[in-house]
Amino acid sequence: MNREDNHIDQLTRELLQSAGEEPSAGLSLRIMQRIEKEAPLARRKVVVSADEEWKTTPLIVAGVVMYLLLAGCVVGYLFQPEIVDQAIEEMKDNFSYIVTICAIFGSLTFFAKLDRLIA
Amino acid sequence: MRMEEHKWIKDILAGDRHSFSYLVAKYQQMAFSIAFRILGNREEAEEAVQDAFVKMYRALPDFRFDSKFSTWFYTIVYRTSLTAHRKEPLFTDYNEAVSLHITPEEADNTASLLESKDRKAVISNVLNRLPADESLLLTLYYLEECSVEEIHQITQLTPSNIKVKLFRARKHFYETLKHLMKHETYAVL
CATH class of the missing domain: 1.10.10.10 (Winged helix-like DNA-binding domain superfamily/Winged helix DNA-binding domain)
Incomplete structure (x- = not known):
């Protein structure tokens, strides 16, 4: 913005400063009367329902079981690899289903938690 | 000033409706000017301002303190007035090629x-x-x-x-x- 523009801007500002529209005297009273009729405000809270709390215990148990199974596999593979190999061989046909189901449940849990976190 | 305003808002959120009157006193004139410019009628503008204050009160729990309160509130006044206006779009495109320059x-x-x-x-x-x-x-x-x-x-x-x-x-x-x-x-x- 150049100097000419600044000057016109300043002049316009001075002229318009006196031109604020005045509402009627009773407006603030009418606004407050309407506010008095409103329900009290409540801050938005993230409420954890009893249902959700109930869900967390099985989730923790399932997590512990998963880790125990994983640890069992690692230990078994280290000390008795032939038994683990045999077990894997038996599971081979159903392996794709197991991975798919685990991936679905894992994604669902992850995105549900993420959604709650963002909200 | 902004700190003072934030204190009023926190007090209102805590249930002190009296603090709302400070916001009314501070913003009613500008809110009325905006509504009047859009609606061109004093009675309709006052109605729109009342509606805007009620909407602002209801939406106050959603107000983020990192933004300017006046801008947030004027947006509510503007939209409320536009809803009351309805007749035709407020902003129109200019077709005529007129010089914008004034000395x-x-x-x-x-x-x-x-x-x-x-x-x-x-x-x-x-x-x-x-x-x-x-x-x-x-x-x-x-x-x-x-x-x-x-x-x-x-x-x-x-x-x-x-x-x-x-x-x-x-x-x-x-x-x-x-x-x-x-x-x-x-x-x-």
Whole structure:
């Protein structure tokens, strides 16, 4: 913005400063009367329902079981690899289903938690 | 000042409705000016302002303290007034190729015609004669001293569009003022 523009801007500002529209005297009273009729405000809270709390215990148990199974596999593979190999061989046909189901449940849990976190 | 305002808001959220009267006292005049510029009718503007304050009260728990409260509230006033307006779009595209340029001498000469005692009435009259979108932009930019970015947040117009419209509004403002002065319309004021 150049100097000419600044000057016109300043002049316009001075002229318009006196031109604020005045509402009627009773407006603030009418606004407050309407506010008095409103329900009290409540801050938005993230409420954890009893249902959700109930869900967390099985989730923790399932997590512990998963880790125990994983640890069992690692230990078994280290000390008795032939038994683990045999077990894997038996599971081979159903392996794709197991991975798919685990991936679905894992994604669902992850995105549900993420959604709650963002909200 | 902003800290004080935030304290009022926190008090209102804590259930102190009396603190709301401070917000009303501080913002009702500007809210009324915005509504009046859009609606062009005092009664309708006051209705819109009441509605806007109630909407603001209900939405207060969602207000983020990192933004400017006035801009947030004026957006509510603007949208409430637009809903009440309904007749036609407030902002229209200009087709005519008119020069936006005015010289400082032109502005000075026109302004000097005003006697201070009549100034308020004359300026109000000029603003009332301008299209609603132009008088609204002039009010927000020159009277409330909103930045182009804040006007963008309130109206959703692009910053470049706001600048062009402001230039045009300013030109129309001085043309209308000059026209009023030339034709000695003081009698009608």
